[in-house]
Amino acid sequence: MGEDPDAIRQEIEATRDEMAETVDALAYKADVKARAQDRVQERRDAVQEKIEVRREQVTARIDEARERVSHATPEDVKQGAGTALERLKQNPVGFAVGALVVGYLLGRALGARR
Secondary structure (H helix, E strand, O other), X not given: OOOOHHHHHHHHHHHHHHHHHHXXXXXXXXXXXXXXXXXXXXXXXXXXXXXXHHHHHHHHHHHHHHHHHHOOOHHHHHHHHHHHHHHHHHOHHHHHHHHHHHXXXXXXXXXXXX
16 A cells, blocks of 8 residues: 555556547547548548559650650651551550540649649
């Protein structure tokens, strides 16, 4: 029974802190709306990150294409057009998705400038 009062106070304070954390965790679990909003925000952040990575990839490819075009001969252009047409025939869905992504990115870029 002869415990130090300061040690008892510290133990009480630690117990209060643990209880406060437990109550906060239980309140968060009970708050379905907040949890759903957090989940939506996490998903939104993940999608935005993927979009940014894709945007950077598309930008790099566009820069690469510009460099190639600036040094291309008419024969190179004809050959490239033929290759592009073949790829389109082989994968029209991929082409459509790519076109949508490029259109979206261009729209965002133009919208951000205004």
